[in-house]
Amino acid sequence: MRKKVIAGNWKMNKTLEDSLKLATEVVTIANDEVNNNVQIVMCVPFTSLYAVSNIVKGTKVALGAQNCYSKPSGAYTGEISAEMLKSVGVQYVILGHSERREYFGESNALLADKVNIVLATGMTPIFCCGETLAQREKGIHIDFINAQLTDSLFHLAPADFQKIIIAYEPIWAIGTGVTATTAQAQEMHEKIRNHIASKYGTEVAETIVIQYGGSMKPDNAKELLSCKDVDGGLIGGASLKARDFIDVIKGA
Numbered sequence: 001m002r003k004k005v006i007a008g009n010w011k012m013n014k015t016l017e018d019s020l021k022l023a024t025e026v027v028t029i030a031n032d033e034v035n036n037n038v039q040i041v042m043c044v045p046f047t048s049l050y051a052v053s054n055i056v057k058g059t060k061v062a063l064g065a066q067n068c069y070s071k072p073s074g075a076y077t078g079e080i081s082a083e084m085l086k087s088v089g090v091q092y093v094i095l096g097h098s099e100r101r102e103y104f105g106e107s108n109a110l111l112a113d114k115v116n117i118v119l120a121t122g123m124t125p126i127f128c129c130g131e132t133l134a135q136r137e138k139g140i141h142i143d144f145i146n147a148q149l150t151d152s153l154f155h156l157a158p159a160d161f162q163k164i165i166i167a168y169e170p171i172w173a174i175g176t177g178v179t180a181t182t183a184q185a186q187e188m189h190e191k192i193r194n195h196i197a198s199k200y201g202t203e204v205a206e207t208i209v210i211q212y213g214g215s216m217k218p219d220n221a222k223e224l225l226s227c228k229d230v231d232g233g234l235i236g237g238a239s240l241k242a243r244d245f246i247d248v249i250k251g252a
């Protein structure tokens, strides 16, 4: 039985002061209203990680980052290493978000290195994949996503692969208010699981948490999360308000 994992992705939002307020609200409401069957993660900006880590410590909420660099340390001005993240209490790291791929040119090969370093540091990568609308319309979306998984993850030994969370995020649904239908989400999640099974076998594939991301919000979360192969969500916009985020979580 896979545990549902709901992760908030604050993206480039919230100053330190705003972060403390939102994190405190989420922790307080989660404590009252959320059962232990759901793992909650908040992926906050680098500048808020340390302060938020003190708020979430010992609560139902785990701390996540939104990126890290592919090298362990050294002369990489402006970058943040996996070890630095770990040292401030980070447990999860989003890797390969479509915004990183599009605006910062992150390739499947670079992401393979990032996955390795996050795993080696003992944190959980939340590895994002997903197609554009044009790719879907051309009917090449499944091949495209399979290649993202193969090129960035399939070098891993089964024991390491099982530590990964995958987030399927159709790019046309991110921040657009357009959500994949439950049929579209279930279809893609099943295809992703089948692709994993083709490499690692069904037993491993059945253990992998596959989140859906892309305009998941309180009024559609329950339906999406009821799909057999949808094991959680990666939540952008709706994670910026404590009430909305908790209501999404309660959909699980």
Ligand code: PGA
Binding pocket: 009, 169, 173, 174, 175, 176, 177, 213, 214, 215, 216, 234, 235, 236, 237, 238
């Ligand atoms: P959204 O973002 O929920 O605002 O669509 C999801 C994401 O980009 O992870």
